[in-house]
Amino acid sequence: FPPGPKKWPLVGNLFQLPTSYEWETYAHWSEVYGSDVLHVSAAGTSIIIVNSWKAAYDLFEKKSSIYSSRVENQMLLLSGWDWLFAFMPYGNAWLQRRKLFQKNFHPSDDASHRPREREYVHQMLRALLDTPEEFMEHSRDLMGAITLSLGYGFKVKPKDTIINLATEAVKGLADAANLNAFLVNSFPALKYVPSWFPGTGWKRQARIWRGWTLKMRDVPFEKSLRQIAEGTATPSLVTTSVSNLDESLDREEQLTIIRDTAGSFFIAGADSAVSAINNFVLMMICYPEIQNKAQAELDRVIGRGRLPDFSDEPSLPYINALVKESLRCHAITPFAVPHYLSEDDEYNGYYLPKGSIVLGNAWAITHDKEDYPEPFEFKPERFLKDGKLNAEVREPTAAFGFGRRICPGRHIAISTLYLSIATILSVFRIEKAVDENGRVIVPSKEYTSSFIVHPKPFKCSIKPRSNEAEKLISIALYLVVTRISKNWRGSSTSGSHSETEKRAEEKVKIWRL
Ligand code: HEM
Numbered sequence: 410f411p412p413g414p415k416k417w418p419l420v421g422n423l424f425q426l427p428t429s430y431e432w433e434t435y436a437h438w439s440e441v442y443g444s445d446v447l448h449v450s451a452a453g454t455s456i457i458i459v460n461s462w463k464a465a466y467d468l469f470e471k472k473s474s475i476y477s478s479r480v481e482n483q484m485l486l487l488s489g490w491d492w493l494f495a496f497m498p499y500g501n502a503w504l505q506r507r508k509l510f511q512k513n514f515h516p517s518d519d520a521s522h523r524p525r526e527r528e529y530v531h532q533m534l535r536a537l538l539d540t541p542e543e544f545m546e547h548s549r550d551l552m553g554a555i556t557l558s559l560g561y562g563f564k565v566k567p568k569d570t571i572i573n574l575a576t577e578a579v580k581g582l583a584d585a586a587n588l589n590a591f592l593v594n595s596f597p598a599l600k601y602v603p604s605w606f607p608g609t610g611w612k613r614q615a616r617i618w619r620g621w622t623l624k625m626r627d628v629p630f631e632k633s634l635r636q637i638a639e640g641t642a643t644p645s646l647v648t649t650s651v652s653n654l655d656e657s658l659d660r661e662e663q664l665t666i667i668r669d670t671a672g673s674f675f676i677a678g679a680d681s682a683v684s685a686i687n688n689f690v691l692m693m694i695c696y697p698e699i700q701n702k703a704q705a706e707l708d709r710v711i712g713r714g715r716l717p718d719f720s721d722e723p724s725l726p727y728i729n730a731l732v733k734e735s736l737r738c739h740a741i742t743p744f745a746v747p748h749y750l751s752e753d754d755e756y757n758g759y760y761l762p763k764g765s766i767v768l769g770n771a772w773a774i775t776h777d778k779e780d781y782p783e784p785f786e787f788k789p790e791r792f793l794k795d796g797k798l799n800a801e802v803r804e805p806t807a808a809f810g811f812g813r814r815i816c817p818g819r820h821i822a823i824s825t826l827y828l829s830i831a832t833i834l835s836v837f838r839i840e841k842a843v844d845e846n847g848r849v850i851v852p853s854k855e856y857t858s859s860f861i862v863h864p865k866p867f868k869c870s871i872k873p874r875s876n877e878a879e880k881l882i883s884i885a886l887y888l889v890v891t892r893i894s895k896n897w898r899g900s901s902t903s904g905s906h907s908e909t910e911k912r913a914e915e916k917v918k919i920w921r922l
Pocket residue numbers: 494495496507510556673674675677678679681682685741742744745746747748808809810811812813814815816817818819821822
């Protein structure tokens with residue numbers, strides 16, 4: 410086996426394994442045991458930890474056919490997640506869903522997602538202007554709206570109740586996905602113990618989570634089908650796929666694949682990028698000089714008379730570097746989604762047994778001193794040379810996972826992150842908040858220790874940079890509103906935004922006069 414801490418009979422390393430921020434301990438163990446690939450075992454489960462980019466490439470990429478499956482997680486199954494293709498074992502069911510995702514949102518097809526991203530980023534600007542203290546909810550609304558819109562064709566307003574479905578479901582998913590947290594994952598036979606038996610609180614918990622899981626999967630899908638039937642549907646993964654059903658194949662099975670793919674798109678996209686946006690805001694208050702440089706670039710290239718757009722991306726190297734550094738400095742999914750080794754293998758003379766869980770340590774890879782000197786510093790400059798993006802610096806793609814399971818929504822995440830960062834910085838100044846006694850509140854810069862890592866809640870001040878900036882926001886929203894009412898009539902989900910819309914329209918009218 411690859412090196413690792415000494416194993417004890419029966420339990421192996423069960424009681425030595427860290428229970429929080431595991432990725433940091435495992436990265437440290439690579440130094441202790443002098444190997445970038447480690448082996449531990451937990452009560453009979455073999456776990457391989459991959460701590461370097463090279464080893465990740467050699468295993469997940471070069472041998473992807475045996476490193477691309479998923480471990481069976483009983484708690485996830487009990488909580489109703491068997492349809493989520495991110496957790497499906499490697500095989501036909503997974504492939505059908507992944508193919509459908511990529512057919513609808515191919516990385517080369519910008520037009521399939523960028524217009525909606527622009528629309529909802531502009532909607533978020535208005536929300537930031539009205540209630541800046543709720544910025545964390547606004548980034549959640551942004552990603553919820555983009556995924557619901559692209560997945561199901563809904564027109565989504567801030568605080569839409571349908572977004573909450575993903576928020577609630579993802580809470581259960583994050584807990585259930587923790588393999589060490591539930592004994593039933595080590596001893597699957599426990600699932601047959603009746604719910605009234607003492608100590609089976611986890612079964613009741615799984616039932617509650619199951620309720621949210623199935624609601625999240627079915628409610629938006631059914632609604633989208635109704636809209637198709639009524640003729641009010643707008644283009645989306647569901648509408649396009651339903652209109653392209655293959656008459657020669659089983660209709661129900663095809664609808665199931667569409668339902669699962671849209672649900673996976675919604676749940677996988679709704680939370681992860683939220684963490685990236687909130688982390689960017691946190692970094693802006695911690696590193697004001699970086700914000701100055703980013704705003705200087707925006708002012709120089711775009712000026713103050715319009716908002717940045719996707720077409721400006723090649724002229725904004727500093728903003729691009731900021732996007733990369735925001736993804737690098739804090740690994741959102743530090744272990745990606747654990748992979749599963751489906752055949753015995755050998756690497757550098759070590760035996761890697763079939764049936765092992767394989768953890769690609771994205772945190773260790775994106776904090777490797779060789780690739781990213783001073784890895785704990787937030788430095789967009791590390792991606793630049795002579796004012797241009799430096800192609801020699803490794804892209805922080807490990808943030809999106811590995812091999813055949815690499816995140817298929819990464820281009821959507823990156824372009825949304827780019828536009829959010831560029832537009833927010835062009836019209837707002839983000840600073841430390843001040844308490845009621847006028848004292849500056851210093852953020853703790855702490856992160857949760859979870860499957861999807863988020864910055865812990867923090868306060869900040871977000872103010873428009875000028876009156877012109879405020880006008881730009883109003884115009885942007887006005888255009889969103891008019892575009893929405895023209896193109897999306899009758900497809901609203903719920904919630905009311907009409908007061909804000911009216912205010913924006915009034916403001917634009919006055920400004921035009
Ligand atoms: C910054 C934002 C995001 C991050 C950091 C992220 C990260 C990841 C990671 C680490 C994986 C697992 C890869 C592996 O197993 O090796 C993954 C899978 C996945 N992601 Fe993302 N993701 C993000 C945004 C998105 C978005 C916006 C969508 C959809 C619109 C999406 C959809 C998916 C899906 C469907 C999978 C499952 C892929 C599979 O198992 O084949 N992700 N993502």
